[in-house]
Amino acid sequence: MWKNLASNGITLLIVAMALLAGAIGWGMNQYRGEGPLEQAICLRVEPGSTLREVSEDLAGQGAVAYPQILRIGADYTDLADDLKAGSFLVPERASMEEILGIVTRGGQSTCGTEIVYRIGVAAVEVEVRELDPATARFVEVAEFTPGAGEVPAAYTEMRDRDDTRYRVAMAEGATSWQVVEALKSADFLTGEVGEIPAEGRLAPDSYEMRPGDSRESLLARMEAQQEERLAEIWADRAEGLPYDTPEDALIMASIIEKETAVADERPQVASVFVNRLREGMRLQTDPTVIYGVTNGQGVLGRGLRRSELDAETPYNTYRIDGLPPTPIANPGLESLRAAVDPARTEYRYFVADGTGGHAFARTLDEHNANVARWREIEADAAN
CATH class of the missing domain: 3.30.1490.480 (Endolytic murein transglycosylase)
Structure with missing residues (x-):
């Protein structure tokens, strides 16, 4: 009898152990x-x-x-x-x-709400976005301009959430004054800005921020990134450029940035200005004149006057030889690259072509024909 009991006990123990092993294996598979x-x-x-x-x-x-x-x-x-x-x-x-x-x-949170503070060339916008898990894309919930009208409830609500992420997105071509003025209304940042950074020295990009970060720390990050970009592109510059320092390349890049918003055109625009400098021609570019009028503080909002085009100022490239004394905006990486590695062309002129881009020309006669076509486009649009 004892042998039978022992045998049955061992059998039950084996079965229990097998069941336990099976349960553990099942649990591991589930996990x-x-x-x-x-x-x-x-x-x-x-x-x-x-x-x-x-x-x-x-x-x-x-x-x-x-x-x-x-x-x-x-x-x-x-x-x-x-x-x-x-x-x-x-x-x-x-x-x-x-x-x-x-x-x-x-x-940081990988989902939920994101507040993007966009510093543009002409305006500042705040966008409240929420991630759609199904597509892993952010969907706009609200958008507003700081200081202009009522603040959306969605912004106030999301500002109070611990998991809301913040980004400051600076557009290519914004001036340092515009950036500093814009940051004053970013209510999730702290501190005063002691001095406006030198023109051209802020890197346009998107910066992750945390509530309570200082404005000065953000500007320092922007300056450090632009310095790193400039050093990198200057080290890889093409031979024979008509300027000798990284600062000159930064000035050129800022002019390219303000002349075209079409990425593919930047090397061609750069080639026009490089060819002009090589041949001793004046740059004759409106954005530098505008900067001399506004000092980078806001948008001109009108056409240039004849008196402004004739005025003797350091930024009037219709009147001065070579480059202006400083950059006229904060250029992005692609404009920096174009400044140190322009396209190899014989272009010396360009004018708007009516599509958002430009028509390029080698000779003044070709350029005058392009200008005539542009004026026809303007006249047709006005009718």
Whole structure:
């Protein structure tokens, strides 16, 4: 009898161990295998949330089938106490193991709301955007101009959320004065700006910010990036340029930036000015004259007057030889590249062609014909 009992006990133990091994294997497959989520979601983890709350939220949104397995996995991997507050993008079919990595990894939120403060050449705009998990693209929720009318409720609401991300996007061609003035109305930044940075020394780009960051620190980042870009492109410059210093290249790049918004044209525009400098011709470019009138403080908003074109100023390239004394805006990377590696052309002239681009010419006769066509386009548009 004792032998039978012992035999039965061993059998039961083997069966129990087999069942336990099977349960563990099943649990591991559930934990590491493809999840049930059919479409990506934004998971918001509130400050102070527990793993139980988060796992139940995930189950409610269809991201996990067994929230208790996620909690067991978190305990086993020592991640149970590492939850990070924020909004996180959980991709479709993400495993529990992948989801735990997403909500415990740290860093900035990967989902939710983003406030973009856009510093343009003519205006400043604030855009409130929200990520659409299904497409992983941001969708505009609200847009407004600071100081002009009522602030949208969406902005006020998102400003108070811990997981809202901030970016300052500076457009190519904005002046340093415009950037500093714009930053004064960025209410998520702090501090005063002691001195306007030198013209041309700020790198147009998109900068991630945090509420409470100082305006001076942002400007310092912009200056450091432009200095790095300028050093890099100057080291790779073409031979035989008609200017000898990185500062001259920066001045040229700023003129190119203000002359065309068409990226593909920048090397050609650069070639016109480089050819003119090589042959001792004056640059004769309106943007430099405009800068001499406005000093970079805002947009002229009208055509140049004959008196302004005839005036003897350091920025009037109809009256002076060579380059103006400083840049006339903050050029982007592509304009910097064009300034140090212009296209190889015989062009000396260009004029608007009515499509947003320019018609280029080698001789004055060709240029005059292009000008005549442009005037016809202007006349037709006015009728």
